[in-house]
Amino acid sequence: MKSLVLEKKDVLSLRDFPAIDRAEQALGPRDVRIKLHTVGICGSDVHYYTHGRIGPFVVNEPMILGHEASGTVIETGADVTTLAVGDRVCMEPGVPDPNSRATRLGMYNVDPNVRFWATPPVHGILRPTCVHPEAFTFKLPDNVSFAEAAMVEPLAVGVHAATKARVKPGDIGVVMGAGPIGLVTALAALAAGCARVYVTDLAEKKLEIAAALSPAITPVDVSREDLVARVKADTDGWGADVVWEATGSPKAAAGVFEPLAPGGCVVMIGGQPDPISYDAGAAMVREARVENIFRYAHVFPRCVAMLSSGTVDVKPLITRTFDFDDSVKAFEIAASAPPADVKMQIELPQ
Incomplete structure (x- = not known):
């Protein structure tokens, strides 16, 4: 064989x-x-x-x-x-x-x-x-x-990440990374109720794909634009309700709290090969909730149903x-x- x-x-x-x-x-x-x-x-x-x-x-x-x-x-x-x-x-x-x-x-x-x-x-x-x-x-x-x-397998990661974030209808989300996992997370976040999701990356082509997925996705090329300034400007200075880190980059992970609103949630998805810096002070003043995911559980039937209904493409x-x-x-x-x-x-x- x-x-x-x-x-x-x-x-x-x-x-x-x-x-x-x-x-x-x-x-x-x-x-x-x-x-x-x-x-x-x-x-x-x-x-x-x-x-x-x-x-x-x-x-x-x-x-x-x-x-x-x-x-x-x-x-x-x-x-x-x-x-x-x-x-x-x-x-x-x-x-x-x-x-x-x-x-x-x-x-x-x-x-x-x-x-x-x-x-x-x-x-x-x-x-x-x-x-x-x-x-x-x-x-x-x-x-x-x-x-x-x-x-369905990669989508399951995104759905699990959206579930752990406890997304509420109308939430503003940020997904760091426009790779496969970042993009399925953005789709899952919208399906869960986010009104807008900012997707960041350095690759222009990936950001073009992200933008084409939904009018509710805003691509941000972080080599040219300040993510925090953009999110704060669009939210009257409040910030995003949820930030999903899907790059696996220590530099990106070090800044996960910067665009986050008070009381918001950070979900760590991207695998980090080594320990990363964690800004405990930035998390503390926001009373941020931090979730970590490892693969997924109990979501495959949900993913199949969403593909069948057209909720996620x-x-x-x-x-x-x-x-x-x-x-x-x-x-x-x-x-x-x-x-x-x-x-x-x-x-x-x-």
């Missing part, structure tokens, strides 16, 4: 991977076997490719990449009741220990034993088929395409699609960070 394998840092190959074939021959009673259709290239996949690690997660042996996926059910376990052969689905890539304390408290995303696709030592799904639990596999409405469904974020045979080339291009691209996807042969 040919898979996209990260052999080691900076080395990718498209080859048979017998170990995964053997590991997924058996189908549990509550599992489904899925033929993969579309897989998105995530920043974490690219980071493993270019750096060989993310924090404590180190690629010590060959690993299959990919975790944003959609496909078709081709086999069901004996006790599966909600899915059938032929169903089009998307899959939540993190499977927790059902008996862990975190899972029992409803915070399964922070279960230390969660098995998450393409996070060492767990293999990803840039391969023809996979076996996955029914409980983390979601049937797609007819009007949601495979490409849109493969965007992720199609403009899909800027390039590659054939599976061109997967290595796709990652090389993604690693170069083209300024006009947001989300690249790979289609597997059907």
Whole structure:
């Protein structure tokens, strides 16, 4: 079974991977076997490719990449009741220990034993088929395409971030970063009730994409314009109700409280490789609430429903699609960070 394998840092190959074939021959009673259709290239996949690690997660042996996926059910376990052969689905890539304390408290995303696709030592799904639990596999409405469904995973991050912020109708939001996660967060913030969302970046093309998503999104090129001055001018000096940090940049993160209104909320999304400075005084005088998110929990069905209803449109974020045979080339291009691209996807042969 040919898979996209990260052999080691900076080395990718498209080859048979017998170990995964053997590991997924058996189908549990509550599992489904899925033929993969579309897989998105995530920043974490690219980071493993270019750096060989993310924090404590180190690629010590060959690993299959990919975790944003959609496909078709081709086999069901004996006790599966909600899915059938032929169903089009998307899959939540993190499977927790059902008996862990975190899972029992409803915070399964922070279960230390969660098995998450393409996070060492767990293999990803840039391969023809996979076996996955029914409980983390979601049937797609007819009007949601495979490409849109493969965007549910990143959209889930944005929806989780909007949920943690406790957005109220009419709130003013700021999203720092116009990458895939920043843009889905902006869309989720509007869906949650924000009246306006300012999206910042340094890349003009990404800001153009952001502006085209909704008339309620205001792009801010922070290389040319002062974000704080713009937000304060538009809010009579009050500031934004919520600031989402989605850049992963220590410099951006250091200024998260500056555009924030008194009593506002900061949500930290972007992963930081090292400890960052935290302006406790700026947070204190605002009585700011600070939230942190790690992936997501309980939001995949919500995301599917929003795509189906048209509440959120992720199609403009899909800027390039590659054939599976061109997967290595796709990652090389993604690693170069083209300024006009947001989300690249790979289609597997059907």
